[in-house]
């Protein structure tokens with residue numbers, strides 16, 4: 001009897017504990033993701049956009065905008081950037097980012113990185 005009710009209490013407790021753990025890991029995971037986005041930028045975007053967002057030599061020839069330029073930043077909304085990144089632009093040198101292996105779910109985070117080049 002005694003043992004039985006203990007078991008019962010235990011089984012009630014397992015659920016919240018498991019939830020707490022998955023929340024914890026979920027949070028840790030989103031921190032890791034933020035680092036991953038910086039890594040994606042470094043590995044995939046810097047080639048054309050440069051480490052400072054101003055554009056690499058190759059990127060300038062392709063016609064990249066200067067992300068550190070306030071006038072450029074003001075000229076584009078997040079939605080417009082997202083549209084370019086999702087579908088490419090009229091510029092034939094700009095391929096849609098999914099062609100570079102970028103997960104479209106990461107675009108919002110990448111736009112934040114792009115915005116941070118101009119402070």
Ligand code: HEC
Pocket residue numbers: 040041044045046047048049059062063064065076080081082084085089090091093094097100102110111114
């Ligand atoms: C092969 C070169 C190249 C790579 C790699 C590249 N871009 Fe670009 N990017 C361009 C060019 C060129 C433009 C300008 C397109 C235009 O003006 O039509 C551009 C424009 C942009 C814009 C501005 C779009 C707008 O509407 O103003 C954003 C944001 C952007 N890139 C983000 C990224 C991110 C994030 C990555 C990495 C995941 C990336 N790019 C990788 C060449 C590149």
